[in-house]
Amino acid sequence: MDELDRQILSILxxxxxxxxxxxxxxxxxxxxxxxxxxxxxxxxDIIERFTVATQTGNVKAMIELDVAVDVNTSNLGGTVAEWDxxxxxxxxxxxxxIVLVVDAADTQSVNQLITRxxxxxxxxxxxxxxxxxxxxx
Amino acid sequence: MDELDRQILSILxxxxxxxxxxxxxxxxxxxxxxxxxxxxxxxxDIIERFTVATQTGNVKAMIELDVAVDVNTSNLGGTVAEWDxxxxxxxxxxxxxIVLVVDAADTQSVNQLITRxxxxxxxxxxxxxxxxxxxxx
DNA sequence: TATGAAAGACTAACTAA
DNA sequence: TTAGTTAGTCTTTCATA
Numbered sequence: 001m002d003e004l005d006r007q008i009l010s011i012l013x014x015x016x017x018x019x020x021x022x023x024x025x026x027x028x029x030x031x032x033x034x035x036x037x038x039x040x041x042x043x044x045d046i047i048e049r050f051t052v053a054t055q056t057g058n059v060k061a062m063i064e065l066d067v068a069v070d071v072n073t074s075n076l077g078g079t080v081a082e083w084d085x086x087x088x089x090x091x092x093x094x095x096x097x098i099v100l101v102v103d104a105a106d107t108q109s110v111n112q113l114i115t116r117x118x119x120x121x122x123x124x125x126x127x128x129x130x131x132x133x134x135x136x137x
Numbered sequence: 138m139d140e141l142d143r144q145i146l147s148i149l150x151x152x153x154x155x156x157x158x159x160x161x162x163x164x165x166x167x168x169x170x171x172x173x174x175x176x177x178x179x180x181x182d183i184i185e186r187f188t189v190a191t192q193t194g195n196v197k198a199m200i201e202l203d204v205a206v207d208v209n210t211s212n213l214g215g216t217v218a219e220w221d222x223x224x225x226x227x228x229x230x231x232x233x234x235i236v237l238v239v240d241a242a243d244t245q246s247v248n249q250l251i252t253r254x255x256x257x258x259x260x261x262x263x264x265x266x267x268x269x270x271x272x273x274x
Numbered sequence: 275t276a277t278g279a280a281a282g283a284c285t286a287a288c289t290a291a
Numbered sequence: 292t293t294a295g296t297t298a299g300t301c302t303t304t305c306a307t308a
Contacts, residue, residue: 009189009191009193012188013188013189013191014186015187015188016186016187016188017187019281019282020283021281021282021283029295029296030295030296030297031282031283031296031297032284032294032295032296032297033296035283036294036295041191045192046191046193047189047191048189048191048192049151049153049190049273050152050153050190051149051150051151051187051188051189052146052149052150052184052185052186052187052188053185053188054146054150054178054183054185055182055183055185056143062227062229062236074270077272078272081272081273083274088271088273088274089271089272089274090199090270090271090272091268091271092199092266092267092268092269093266093267094264094265128231129229129230129231130229130230131227131228132228133214133228134228135214135225135227136186136225137218137219137224137226156303156304158302158303167275167276168303168304168305169304172304
Protein backbone atom coordinates (compact mmCIF):
# COMPACT_ATOMS: atom_id res chain seq x y z
CA MET A 1 0.00 0.00 0.00
CA ASP A 2 1.84 3.04 -1.24
CA GLU A 3 0.66 6.35 -2.59
CA LEU A 4 0.05 4.91 -6.08
CA ASP A 5 -2.19 2.16 -4.67
CA ARG A 6 -4.14 4.77 -2.75
CA GLN A 7 -4.58 6.93 -5.85
CA ILE A 8 -5.83 3.96 -7.86
CA LEU A 9 -8.31 2.98 -5.15
CA SER A 10 -9.54 6.52 -4.83
CA ILE A 11 -10.39 6.56 -8.54
CA LEU A 12 -11.97 3.11 -8.49
CA UNK A 13 -14.10 4.06 -5.50
CA UNK A 14 -15.74 6.73 -7.63
CA UNK A 15 -15.92 4.64 -10.80
CA UNK A 16 -15.06 0.98 -10.56
CA UNK A 17 -15.52 0.45 -14.29
CA UNK A 18 -13.06 3.11 -15.36
CA UNK A 19 -10.64 1.64 -17.92
CA UNK A 20 -7.15 0.91 -16.62
CA UNK A 21 -5.70 2.98 -19.45
CA UNK A 22 -7.54 6.07 -18.20
CA UNK A 23 -6.56 5.41 -14.61
CA UNK A 24 -2.97 4.94 -15.73
CA UNK A 25 -3.00 8.25 -17.51
CA UNK A 26 -4.38 10.20 -14.55
CA UNK A 27 -1.89 8.71 -12.09
CA UNK A 28 1.03 8.87 -14.53
CA UNK A 29 1.91 5.23 -15.10
CA UNK A 30 1.23 2.45 -17.61
CA UNK A 31 -1.92 0.39 -18.02
CA UNK A 32 -0.01 -2.75 -17.08
CA UNK A 33 1.08 -1.30 -13.77
CA UNK A 34 -2.46 -0.32 -12.84
CA UNK A 35 -3.67 -3.81 -13.75
CA UNK A 36 -0.89 -5.47 -11.76
CA UNK A 37 -1.56 -3.27 -8.75
CA UNK A 38 -5.29 -3.99 -8.83
CA UNK A 39 -4.58 -7.71 -9.16
CA UNK A 40 -2.20 -7.64 -6.21
CA UNK A 41 -4.58 -5.66 -4.02
CA UNK A 42 -7.35 -8.10 -4.89
CA UNK A 43 -5.17 -11.06 -3.90
CA UNK A 44 -4.18 -9.32 -0.68
CA ASP A 45 -7.87 -8.68 0.14
CA ILE A 46 -7.29 -4.96 0.22
CA ILE A 47 -9.89 -4.91 -2.54
CA GLU A 48 -12.76 -7.01 -1.23
CA ARG A 49 -14.91 -6.76 -4.33
CA PHE A 50 -15.92 -4.57 -7.23
CA THR A 51 -19.52 -3.74 -6.60
CA VAL A 52 -22.38 -1.46 -7.44
CA ALA A 53 -24.14 0.85 -4.99
CA THR A 54 -27.83 0.86 -5.74
CA GLN A 55 -31.05 2.41 -4.63
CA THR A 56 -33.70 0.11 -6.01
CA GLY A 57 -36.30 1.15 -3.46
CA ASN A 58 -37.26 4.45 -1.90
CA VAL A 59 -36.24 3.88 1.70
CA LYS A 60 -32.88 2.91 3.12
CA ALA A 61 -32.66 1.95 6.76
CA MET A 62 -30.51 0.34 9.42
CA ILE A 63 -32.30 -2.30 11.44
CA GLU A 64 -30.32 -3.18 14.57
CA LEU A 65 -30.95 -6.52 16.23
CA ASP A 66 -30.41 -7.24 19.87
CA VAL A 67 -29.74 -10.95 19.99
CA ALA A 68 -30.12 -13.43 22.87
CA VAL A 69 -26.82 -14.32 24.56
CA ASP A 70 -26.86 -18.01 23.62
CA VAL A 71 -27.25 -17.42 19.89
CA ASN A 72 -24.64 -17.95 17.18
CA THR A 73 -24.61 -14.43 15.81
CA SER A 74 -22.76 -15.33 12.64
CA ASN A 75 -25.37 -17.90 11.59
CA LEU A 76 -28.17 -15.48 12.29
CA GLY A 77 -26.35 -12.84 10.25
CA GLY A 78 -26.10 -15.26 7.36
CA THR A 79 -29.81 -15.96 7.55
CA VAL A 80 -30.98 -12.37 7.48
CA ALA A 81 -28.46 -11.47 4.76
CA GLU A 82 -30.48 -13.73 2.43
CA TRP A 83 -33.68 -11.80 2.95
CA ASP A 84 -35.02 -9.79 0.09
CA UNK A 85 -34.20 -6.05 0.23
CA UNK A 86 -31.25 -6.61 2.59
CA UNK A 87 -28.10 -5.05 1.11
CA UNK A 88 -25.65 -6.23 3.73
CA UNK A 89 -25.38 -7.31 7.34
CA UNK A 90 -22.80 -6.36 9.94
CA UNK A 91 -21.94 -8.15 13.09
CA UNK A 92 -20.97 -5.41 15.53
CA UNK A 93 -19.83 -4.91 19.07
CA UNK A 94 -22.05 -2.97 21.46
CA UNK A 95 -25.55 -3.34 22.83
CA UNK A 96 -27.03 -4.54 19.56
CA UNK A 97 -25.20 -7.37 17.82
CA ILE A 98 -26.35 -7.25 14.24
CA VAL A 99 -27.02 -4.39 11.87
CA LEU A 100 -29.03 -4.94 8.71
CA VAL A 101 -28.73 -2.33 6.00
CA VAL A 102 -31.81 -2.48 3.82
CA ASP A 103 -32.95 -0.86 0.58
CA ALA A 104 -36.71 -1.25 0.67
CA ALA A 105 -39.53 -0.25 -1.66
CA ASP A 106 -41.27 1.87 0.98
CA THR A 107 -41.71 2.31 4.73
CA GLN A 108 -44.26 -0.48 4.76
CA SER A 109 -41.62 -2.83 3.39
CA VAL A 110 -39.23 -1.71 6.12
CA ASN A 111 -41.92 -2.43 8.65
CA GLN A 112 -42.38 -5.93 7.26
CA LEU A 113 -38.66 -6.56 7.60
CA ILE A 114 -38.73 -5.35 11.22
CA THR A 115 -41.68 -7.60 11.95
CA ARG A 116 -39.94 -10.53 10.36
CA UNK A 117 -36.85 -9.89 12.49
CA UNK A 118 -38.88 -9.57 15.68
CA UNK A 119 -40.55 -12.89 14.95
CA UNK A 120 -37.20 -14.67 15.12
CA UNK A 121 -36.83 -16.29 18.53
CA UNK A 122 -33.13 -15.34 18.60
CA UNK A 123 -34.01 -11.65 18.44
CA UNK A 124 -34.69 -9.94 21.75
CA UNK A 125 -35.24 -6.43 20.49
CA UNK A 126 -34.85 -4.23 17.40
CA UNK A 127 -34.07 -0.59 16.75
CA UNK A 128 -34.54 1.01 13.37
CA UNK A 129 -33.15 4.17 11.85
CA UNK A 130 -33.87 5.61 8.47
CA UNK A 131 -30.82 6.50 6.40
CA UNK A 132 -31.61 10.01 5.21
CA UNK A 133 -28.46 10.75 3.27
CA UNK A 134 -25.16 9.14 2.35
CA UNK A 135 -21.86 10.88 1.61
CA UNK A 136 -18.80 9.20 0.18
CA UNK A 137 -15.48 9.62 1.95
CA MET B 138 -37.11 -2.48 -12.75
CA ASP B 139 -38.06 -5.90 -14.00
CA GLU B 140 -36.60 -9.32 -13.36
CA LEU B 141 -33.86 -8.81 -15.96
CA ASP B 142 -32.72 -5.57 -14.30
CA ARG B 143 -32.61 -7.35 -10.97
CA GLN B 144 -30.54 -10.20 -12.42
CA ILE B 145 -28.07 -7.78 -13.94
CA LEU B 146 -27.71 -5.88 -10.66
CA SER B 147 -27.25 -9.06 -8.73
CA ILE B 148 -24.30 -10.00 -10.96
CA LEU B 149 -22.78 -6.52 -10.87
CA UNK B 150 -23.05 -6.44 -7.09
CA UNK B 151 -20.67 -9.39 -6.97
CA UNK B 152 -18.39 -8.21 -9.77
CA UNK B 153 -18.90 -4.71 -11.05
CA UNK B 154 -16.18 -5.09 -13.70
CA UNK B 155 -17.69 -8.15 -15.33
CA UNK B 156 -17.94 -7.58 -19.11
CA UNK B 157 -21.43 -6.95 -20.44
CA UNK B 158 -20.93 -9.80 -22.90
CA UNK B 159 -20.54 -12.28 -20.04
CA UNK B 160 -23.46 -10.85 -18.10
CA UNK B 161 -25.55 -11.04 -21.27
CA UNK B 162 -24.71 -14.70 -21.70
CA UNK B 163 -25.61 -15.66 -18.14
CA UNK B 164 -28.95 -13.84 -18.22
CA UNK B 165 -29.74 -14.92 -21.78
CA UNK B 166 -29.78 -11.67 -23.69
CA UNK B 167 -27.49 -9.55 -25.89
CA UNK B 168 -24.57 -7.37 -24.84
CA UNK B 169 -26.36 -4.28 -26.14
CA UNK B 170 -29.39 -4.97 -24.01
CA UNK B 171 -27.29 -5.30 -20.85
CA UNK B 172 -25.43 -2.11 -21.68
CA UNK B 173 -28.64 -0.21 -22.38
CA UNK B 174 -30.21 -1.47 -19.17
CA UNK B 175 -27.19 -0.46 -17.11
CA UNK B 176 -27.16 2.94 -18.77
CA UNK B 177 -30.85 3.43 -18.05
CA UNK B 178 -30.52 2.35 -14.43
CA UNK B 179 -27.59 4.72 -14.00
CA UNK B 180 -29.62 7.62 -15.43
CA UNK B 181 -32.55 6.70 -13.17
CA ASP B 182 -30.23 6.65 -10.14
CA ILE B 183 -31.08 3.05 -9.43
CA ILE B 184 -27.36 2.52 -9.86
CA GLU B 185 -25.74 5.16 -7.68
CA ARG B 186 -22.17 4.30 -8.55
CA PHE B 187 -19.77 1.55 -9.51
CA THR B 188 -17.42 1.25 -6.62
CA VAL B 189 -14.90 -0.91 -4.86
CA ALA B 190 -15.25 -2.31 -1.36
CA THR B 191 -11.90 -2.18 0.38
CA GLN B 192 -10.23 -3.04 3.62
CA THR B 193 -7.08 -0.96 3.61
CA GLY B 194 -6.72 -1.04 7.39
CA ASN B 195 -7.28 -3.65 10.05
CA VAL B 196 -10.25 -2.22 11.91
CA LYS B 197 -13.64 -1.23 10.61
CA ALA B 198 -15.98 0.65 12.89
CA MET B 199 -19.14 2.73 13.09
CA ILE B 200 -18.75 5.98 14.95
CA GLU B 201 -22.14 7.48 15.80
CA LEU B 202 -22.35 11.19 16.47
CA ASP B 203 -24.96 12.85 18.62
CA VAL B 204 -25.19 16.37 17.25
CA ALA B 205 -26.43 19.57 18.92
CA VAL B 206 -29.97 20.57 17.87
CA ASP B 207 -28.99 23.83 16.21
CA VAL B 208 -26.43 22.29 13.88
CA ASN B 209 -26.72 21.81 10.11
CA THR B 210 -26.24 18.05 10.06
CA SER B 211 -25.63 17.87 6.33
CA ASN B 212 -22.70 20.29 6.48
CA LEU B 213 -21.19 18.44 9.41
CA GLY B 214 -21.62 15.17 7.51
CA GLY B 215 -19.77 16.65 4.56
CA THR B 216 -16.94 17.75 6.81
CA VAL B 217 -16.33 14.40 8.48
CA ALA B 218 -16.68 12.55 5.16
CA GLU B 219 -13.48 14.27 4.08
CA TRP B 220 -11.49 12.87 6.96
CA ASP B 221 -8.85 10.28 6.25
CA UNK B 222 -9.95 6.67 6.86
CA UNK B 223 -13.65 7.57 6.61
CA UNK B 224 -15.35 5.35 4.00
CA UNK B 225 -18.78 6.97 4.08
CA UNK B 226 -21.11 8.97 6.27
CA UNK B 227 -24.82 8.52 6.85
CA UNK B 228 -27.27 11.01 8.14
CA UNK B 229 -29.80 8.96 10.09
CA UNK B 230 -32.93 9.35 12.13
CA UNK B 231 -32.87 8.38 15.81
CA UNK B 232 -30.95 9.46 18.86
CA UNK B 233 -27.65 9.85 17.04
CA UNK B 234 -27.73 11.88 13.86
CA ILE B 235 -24.62 10.91 11.96
CA VAL B 236 -22.91 7.57 11.43
CA LEU B 237 -19.33 7.43 10.21
CA VAL B 238 -18.15 4.17 8.74
CA VAL B 239 -14.39 4.01 9.00
CA ASP B 240 -11.65 1.68 7.77
CA ALA B 241 -8.73 2.45 10.05
CA ALA B 242 -5.18 1.15 10.35
CA ASP B 243 -5.68 0.00 13.96
CA THR B 244 -7.69 0.66 17.12
CA GLN B 245 -5.46 3.58 17.96
CA SER B 246 -6.44 5.20 14.66
CA VAL B 247 -10.10 4.64 15.50
CA ASN B 248 -9.50 6.28 18.82
CA GLN B 249 -7.94 9.29 17.13
CA LEU B 250 -10.99 9.63 14.90
CA ILE B 251 -13.30 9.46 17.92
CA THR B 252 -11.22 12.10 19.69
CA ARG B 253 -11.31 14.31 16.63
CA UNK B 254 -15.09 13.97 16.45
CA UNK B 255 -15.53 14.74 20.14
CA UNK B 256 -13.45 17.87 19.72
CA UNK B 257 -15.99 19.31 17.29
CA UNK B 258 -18.22 21.74 19.12
CA UNK B 259 -21.25 20.52 17.15
CA UNK B 260 -20.83 17.02 18.59
CA UNK B 261 -22.52 16.36 21.92
CA UNK B 262 -21.64 12.71 22.28
CA UNK B 263 -20.26 9.72 20.39
CA UNK B 264 -20.83 6.00 20.44
CA UNK B 265 -18.52 3.57 18.67
CA UNK B 266 -18.97 -0.02 17.58
CA UNK B 267 -16.45 -2.25 15.91
CA UNK B 268 -17.62 -3.99 12.75
CA UNK B 269 -16.64 -7.58 13.35
CA UNK B 270 -17.96 -9.13 10.17
CA UNK B 271 -19.79 -8.16 7.00
CA UNK B 272 -22.07 -10.34 4.90
CA UNK B 273 -23.39 -9.44 1.47
CA UNK B 274 -27.13 -9.67 0.85
C1' DT C 275 -30.68 -7.16 -33.03
C1' DA C 276 -26.57 -7.30 -35.75
C1' DT C 277 -22.17 -5.69 -37.18
C1' DG C 278 -17.71 -3.60 -37.63
C1' DA C 279 -14.61 0.06 -36.13
C1' DA C 280 -12.45 1.77 -31.96
C1' DA C 281 -11.08 1.06 -27.35
C1' DG C 282 -9.58 -1.78 -23.72
C1' DA C 283 -7.50 -5.88 -21.57
C1' DC C 284 -4.34 -9.68 -21.55
C1' DT C 285 -0.09 -12.39 -22.62
C1' DA C 286 4.51 -12.70 -22.86
C1' DA C 287 8.95 -11.01 -23.60
C1' DC C 288 11.96 -7.48 -22.14
C1' DT C 289 14.15 -3.90 -18.96
C1' DA C 290 15.51 -1.81 -14.83
C1' DA C 291 16.12 -1.55 -9.97
C1' DT D 292 13.80 -11.33 -7.76
C1' DT D 293 10.28 -8.10 -8.18
C1' DA D 294 7.88 -4.28 -10.41
C1' DG D 295 7.22 -1.79 -14.60
C1' DT D 296 6.87 -1.35 -19.62
C1' DT D 297 5.63 -2.40 -24.33
C1' DA D 298 4.17 -4.72 -28.58
C1' DG D 299 1.09 -7.92 -30.43
C1' DT D 300 -3.27 -10.19 -30.05
C1' DC D 301 -7.68 -11.03 -28.47
C1' DT D 302 -11.95 -9.28 -26.27
C1' DT D 303 -15.27 -5.81 -25.25
C1' DT D 304 -17.67 -1.74 -26.13
C1' DC D 305 -20.21 1.42 -28.76
C1' DA D 306 -22.47 3.62 -32.61
C1' DT D 307 -25.06 2.94 -36.54
C1' DA D 308 -28.08 0.57 -39.46
